[in-house]
Amino acid sequence: MIIRLRVALIAFGVIAFTVAQRTSLEWVRWIGIALVASALLLRFYKPRQP
Helix, strand or coil: CHHHHHHHHHHHHHHHHHHHHHHCCHHHHHHHHHHHHHHHHHHHCCCCCC
16 A cells, blocks of 8 residues: 555656656646655655554
8 A cells, every 4th residue: 555655656756847847847846856755755654553
């Protein structure tokens, strides 16, 4: 579950960053960076085991 979320966040982040590079929209670039950063931070999330 977390792996799929991380892959989706990275994919959307890269897409947003690429769109920002082509259109020179700063806010889209920062959204892309934030998405990739959040995916990297999820690496340290450990769900509780029942």
